[in-house]
Amino acid sequence: MIASVMMSDLSWDEYQRRIADEDAIVLLPVGAVEQHGYHLPLGTDWMMATYMARRAAENVGGVVAAPITYGYRSQIRTGGGPHRGGTTNLDGLTLINLVKDVLKELVRHGARKLAVIDGHFENRFYLDEACFLAVRELEYAGITDAKILKMIYAEDIKPETLETIYAGKTYPGLDLEHGGILETAMMLYCHPDHVDMSKIPDEDLPKFPPYDLFPVDPDWVPASGGLSSGKGSTVEMGRLLVEEFVDLVSTSLSKEFR
Numbered sequence: 001m002i003a004s005v006m007m008s009d010l011s012w013d014e015y016q017r018r019i020a021d022e023d024a025i026v027l028l029p030v031g032a033v034e035q036h037g038y039h040l041p042l043g044t045d046w047m048m049a050t051y052m053a054r055r056a057a058e059n060v061g062g063v064v065a066a067p068i069t070y071g072y073r074s075q076i077r078t079g080g081g082p083h084r085g086g087t088t089n090l091d092g093l094t095l096i097n098l099v100k101d102v103l104k105e106l107v108r109h110g111a112r113k114l115a116v117i118d119g120h121f122e123n124r125f126y127l128d129e130a131c132f133l134a135v136r137e138l139e140y141a142g143i144t145d146a147k148i149l150k151m152i153y154a155e156d157i158k159p160e161t162l163e164t165i166y167a168g169k170t171y172p173g174l175d176l177e178h179g180g181i182l183e184t185a186m187m188l189y190c191h192p193d194h195v196d197m198s199k200i201p202d203e204d205l206p207k208f209p210p211y212d213l214f215p216v217d218p219d220w221v222p223a224s225g226g227l228s229s230g231k232g233s234t235v236e237m238g239r240l241l242v243e244e245f246v247d248l249v250s251t252s253l254s255k256e257f258r
């Protein structure tokens with residue numbers, strides 16, 4: 001068998017050995033299946049969350065649990081909305097229960113250091129709730145030594161990195177960075193075969209009203225589904241961002257668990 005930090009690559013006894021004997025941190029990537037414009041794949045969020053979890057696990061001697069590929073509902077003002085083909089969402093309660101169940105299962109087999117690595121903006125509060133409920137239910141069952149770290153891998157970006165990448169332009173914010181320069185550059189670096197730079201259209205940025213509508217109005221979002229343009233993204237920008245985020249996740253894990 002190959003040397004791997006991925007749970008799915010390990011035999012049961014090797015996995016068991018790592019969490020029981022080595023007390024390895026178990027990282028759970030959570031993403032989404034969601035449109036990302038014409039130039040990025042539907043799997044962008046879970047692919048990037050899994051990439052970050054793998055790199056961080058390699059740094060800290062962790063194990064990456066099989067990823068949760070589906071995520072909470074794409075919101076029109078942060079993810080382009082639920083209406084475009086392929087954006088396949090979970091209800092909030094489903095995501096909470098799914099993540100909670102997996103966390104408790106990981107703990108049942110001995111994991112005590114857990115990390116939820118989020119790659120999809122809209123998951124945020126549902127993952128908080130899943131972690132909270134998992135810890136509470138474990139405490140009721142007498143397990144009080146399990147700890148869960150939860151973070152969006154891009155939680156923090158150094159101002160100088162943004163300055164380099166958005167030289168002369170305005171950073172739209174993480175909520176509008178959907179199919180934009182950050183995600184496009186990171187995918188160019190991590191999954192170059194999954195990016196088609198020739199398909200980024202010339203579109204005006206959306207101007208959202210300060211409220212939401214249910215059902216959503218698809219016309220709020222540009223035809224491509226992107227909320228900011230990925231034009232001008234390069235592999236080098238991707239390297240800068242990805243290595244910074246790998247470091248951010250790795251040092252966060254080391255700080256809390258070592």
Ligand code: ZN
Binds near residue numbers: 044119120178179
């Ligand atoms: Zn995304």
Ligand code: MN
Binds near residue numbers: 119120122
């Ligand atoms: Mn997303």
